[in-house]
Amino acid sequence: MTSSNKPALPVIRRLPKYYRYLINMQQAGEKNVSSSELSRMMGTTASQVRQDFNCFGGFGQQGIGYKVDTLVTEIRHLLFGDGQPLPTILVGAGRLGTAVSQFLVRDANGYSLLAAFDNNPELVGKTLGGIPIRHVDELRSFCSQYHPQVAVLCLPREGATQLSSTLVEMGVKGFWNFSHYDLSVDYPQVMVENVHLGDSLMSLGYHMRNL
């Protein structure tokens, strides 16, 4: 039990990666892990691993290392809180939306998908792996009844900005944005995670052509 500084952004972005590796170790039955061992797996330095864990109040033991179970529990708590899943909606049920919703339901933890919305009449009424697709016109009434916390945006850039205002107004606190648009809401206490597949691909292109 030591001092804990406020964690920097890069540290937080590394947490999911730690978590993935630690879950694997746990499933492999490993009990303890040292910072150097973890650093080798993660492709970083032991120093960084120790400093990262220290941000959250170092939970290691000199001479032994870290208990895998402790780390998993602590990091899970940081990432998922008390385990209560965040009520979530999907806006845009096209191909990308379908794939993302599958991912959310099958592979992700900490979120529960309540409903999907689209403005295409052909999609409305169908289901998405058990989740009904509604018309976007129902969005407001749905929100005032079920109070979703998170919205996953998989729609064309045109609609995104105005829709996000509405959703913030209706109490949405976090956006996972796949639309081709840099979403940034002006309200504090509202988080946005932009996923730009196009940017990612362009970066790859740059590196391939310039190295």
Add this chain to the structure above:
Amino acid sequence: MTSSNKPALPVIRRLPKYYRYLINMQQAGEKNVSSSELSRMMGTTASQVRQDFNCFGGFGQQGIGYKVDTLVTEIRHLLFGDGQPLPTILVGAGRLGTAVSQFLVRDANGYSLLAAFDNNPELVGKTLGGIPIRHVDELRSFCSQYHPQVAVLCLPREGATQLSSTLVEMGVKGFWNFSHYDLSVDYPQVMVENVHLGDSLMSLGYHMRNL
């Protein structure tokens, strides 16, 4: 025409974003743009914009600013080279693979999707927006005939690591990796862009629960 340093990684990751904004400006018919104007759109400082462009040999003019067309041309050249699209294959034609291939074909530039591969016999023989799905057993022979440069990986983590070795062996120079696995090949001159949707989602969760 001024001195140009080797660009740092953060600069390169900003290029696609500049590009997006500049394309919009171009379509809106704007001729010139100042660093301060761009910085306001991008949510950064004018200083950073100027310094970023300078890495590639500043192409602005004092008193006026930057020509939008020049910037677009220069950045496009950095990102897409001479415009020759990179021959690309998709491995894993499930839901995610389908969505990603759609994105690649419809919304992305600089890549041409030659073929898709899967080990599910039910998918083999079908097409993916005009692209035929083949069995992974044909991968080697396909590569030796068509020499794809880029592989998009949308398969479960189990297969990914071994498959990537094979692909590197067959001459693939870049990976766009969606599999639940930190791909890192040990060969220099091979680039990997890992897209971890799960990590992105966990980051969002952290910020929502700890702020």
Add this chain to the structure above:
DNA sequence: CCATATTTGTCAAATGTTTGTCAAAGACAT
């Protein structure tokens, strides 16, 4: 033609992040 306003390119200062180092703590073998 000159004064003023704008804007870049450059450099240095400030800030943020990572890495190296070492004392202190615990485990383990003898």
Add this chain to the structure above:
DNA sequence: ATGTCTTTGACAAACATTTGACAAATATGG
């Protein structure tokens, strides 16, 4: 018990990135 080995936590040094400041260049208006 004692000495040796391992490993953490803490701190400082090294490194990287961003920001601020200003001279030089160009445009504009009188």
